[in-house]
Structure formats: structure tokens, C-alpha cells
Amino acid sequence: MSGGFFGAFRCCKGGIDTIQTGAEGIPTKNVRLFSYNLLRSATGNFHPTSRIGGGGYGVVYKGVLKDGTQLAIKCLSAESKQGTDEFLTEINMISNIRHPNLVEFIGCCVEGDHRILVYEYLENNSLANALLGSKSKHVALDWPTRAAICLGDFGLAKLFPDNVTHLSTRVAGTVGYLAPEYALLGQLTKKADVYSFGVLMLEIISGRSSSKSAFGEELMVLVEWTWKLREEKRLLEIVDPELTAYPKGEVLRFIKVALFCTQGSAHQRPTMRQVVEMLSKEVHLNESALTEPRIYRGHSSKQLGGASTEESSSSQAEKRKQPCITHATAE
Numbered sequence: 001m002s003g004g005f006f007g008a009f010r011c012c013k014g015g016i017d018t019i020q021t022g023a024e025g026i027p028t029k030n031v032r033l034f035s036y037n038l039l040r041s042a043t044g045n046f047h048p049t050s051r052i053g054g055g056g057y058g059v060v061y062k063g064v065l066k067d068g069t070q071l072a073i074k075c076l077s078a079e080s081k082q083g084t085d086e087f088l089t090e091i092n093m094i095s096n097i098r099h100p101n102l103v104e105f106i107g108c109c110v111e112g113d114h115r116i117l118v119y120e121y122l123e124n125n126s127l128a129n130a131l132l133g134s135k136s137k138h139v140a141l142d143w144p145t146r147a148a149i150c151l152g153d154f155g156l157a158k159l160f161p162d163n164v165t166h167l168s169t170r171v172a173g174t175v176g177y178l179a180p181e182y183a184l185l186g187q188l189t190k191k192a193d194v195y196s197f198g199v200l201m202l203e204i205i206s207g208r209s210s211s212k213s214a215f216g217e218e219l220m221v222l223v224e225w226t227w228k229l230r231e232e233k234r235l236l237e238i239v240d241p242e243l244t245a246y247p248k249g250e251v252l253r254f255i256k257v258a259l260f261c262t263q264g265s266a267h268q269r270p271t272m273r274q275v276v277e278m279l280s281k282e283v284h285l286n287e288s289a290l291t292e293p294r295i296y297r298g299h300s301s302k303q304l305g306g307a308s309t310e311e312s313s314s315s316q317a318e319k320r321k322q323p324c325i326t327h328a329t330a331e
């Protein structure tokens with residue numbers, strides 16, 4: 001494959017591909033480097049009919065190579081782009097991850113200003129379509145399936161060591177999903193991932209989209225509505241009406257874990273390891289340590305309950321000292 005890049009080029013040392021970005025090259029083990037022309041050809045010049053998805057991060061196209069191999073080609077938006085060195089460092093981390101619940105990462109393109117990720121193409125329905133899509137794409141998911149999805153989504157998180165405290169991948173998300181500290185300050189940490197995971201859990205449990213403000217008499221996003229129901233001791237009302245049979249105790253625990261994940265202060269959220277324990281075991285949740293979520297709206301964040309960050313800081317600091325799990329025995 002031709003490696004003529006604008007500003008970066010590929011060479012090979014002992015079978016390991018390397019991107020040359022200056023005086024030194026960055027090894028890209030287990031990563032296939034695609035030329036822009038190859039991906040353009042595979043997608044019919046990125047034709048609109050090849051488009052299969054998109055969002056703030058960019059656009060995803062279905063591509064077909066000359067040998068018939070089908071690919072999912074994600075073209076990152078301008079807001080998502082990084083320098084070549086930073087981009088490839090993260091690519092190397094992603095390339096080492098293999099998990100049955102994750103779409104396989106195949107390679108990338110870093111030609112000129114282009115930042116493109118290439119994944120295996122799956123014909124199966126997406127989770128978003130299964131839960132929130134049109135009737136033709138909607139799939140009825142029972143509780144065991146939803147619980148398994150919640151636990152399976154942590155496949156990636158469990159592969160990162162706990163001492164990794166900062167993930168610098170650029171993402172551009174949607175109101176309702178972003179942790180406030182990332183949306184406002186650009187601080188993307190594993191605790192921001194925990195926040196987004198908590199929101200995803202609420203979507204899986206409720207069958208509702210977090211990005212749509214349509215809950216209750218007031219226009220609230222999903223996290224707000226869930227907290228309101230908790231305050232009114234009506235938490236099970238969040239459960240998807242399609243779920244006619246489910247273990248109430250387990251479902252309540254999952255909802256409460258989601259609320260622990262979406263607390264306003266990143267320091268008060270559990271670690272990913274703790275979340276896995278809270279979901280997979282009937283541990284006792286220390287609800288006295290649970291604090292209100294904070295919601296990102298456009299260019300500001302809202303603390304629920306009407307309290308400002310300053311007004312609630314002392315009480316939150318006290319709760320921060322309390323663990324979210326008091327002991328690991330059955331309730």
C-alpha cells in the first residue's frame with residue numbers, strides 16, 4: 001500500500017508500520033494504515049448513499065474493498081482532530097484491545113488533515129435503533145438482555161488499568177450525555193466516561209433517549225427526570241413500559257448505580273472497577289453518599305435541586321468522604 005502522505009509518511013521496520021512525523025517515527029503495531037484514496041474509492045467518493053451514521057464526532061460510511069471486505073469508515077470532524085503524534089499514540093492503545101462486545105478496530109488513515117478510523121462492518125442492528133429506533137428497527141429486549149448489555153459495555157473499561165487517570169481522545173457529544181467538567185472545561189477523564197456510561201444505563205433501562213427533553217411537566221433530560229423520581233420515591237416509573245416482568249430489586253440497583261455515575265462532582269463518582277462490582281454483585285449501596293447530578297446545557301451546567309456549586313460544596317465534600325459501597329455482602 002502506498003504511503004505517500006502530506007506531512008506524514010509510512011515506513012516499515014521489521015514488519016512494524018511506522019508513521020514518520022518528524023525526526024522520529026511512531027510504531028503502529030497491529031494497525032493497518034489505509035491511504036485516503038483507498039478509503040475514498042471504497043465509499044464511492046464518500047457518497048451520501050454510503051453513509052450509515054454520524055454525530056458530533058463526524059460521519060460513518062460503509063466501505064467495500066476490491067476483495068469484497070466490508071468496512072465501517074469513521075471520518076472524524078474538524079473538532080475531533082488531533083496532531084498526528086497524539087492521534088497515533090491513542091490508536092496504538094485502541095489497537096491492542098480485543099473484546100467480544102466491541103466492534104473490532106482495524107486501522108486508520110492519517111493522510112494530511114484527514115483523521116479516519118476503520119472498523120469491522122456489522123450488519124446487526126445498533127443498540128440505539130433497537131431501543132429508540134423506528135418500528136422496523138425496534139427490537140424487544142427483556143431485562144436479562146438489558147442487564148447483560150450494561151455489563152458488556154464495560155468490556156473496554158476493564159481493559160484499562162486503574163492508574164490511567166486521563167483519556168485524551170477528542171469526542172464531540174450531545175447534550176444529555178456529556179459530563180459537565182468535560183463539556184465546560186475540556187477535562188476528559190475516566191470519570192467523564194463513567195458519567196456517560198451512567199446516562200447510557202438509564203437509556204437501556206428506560207428505553208428513552210437522553211438527548212430529548214420530554215420528561216414530566218417541565219422539560220427535563222433523562223438524568224434530571226430520574227433524580228426527580230428518586231426524590232419522590234417513584235424510581236421504578238423510569239422502567240421501559242415494554243418490560244412487563246423484571247426483578248424489581250435488581251432493576252432498582254442498576255438505576256441507583258446510574259445515579260452514582262452521574263453525580264455532579266467527578267470525584268464523587270465511582271471508579272469503573274467499583275461500577276462493575278456494583279452491577280455484578282448484590283453489594284450494599286451507600287445511598288447516604290449519593291449527591292445530585294449536574295446537567296450540561298449548551299454552554300452552562302445546572303446543579304439539580306436549585307443549589308449552586310458553592311452552596312452545596314460543603315455538604316458534597318462531606319459526602320465525598322463516604323464510600324459508595326459500604327461492604328461487599330448481599331443486601
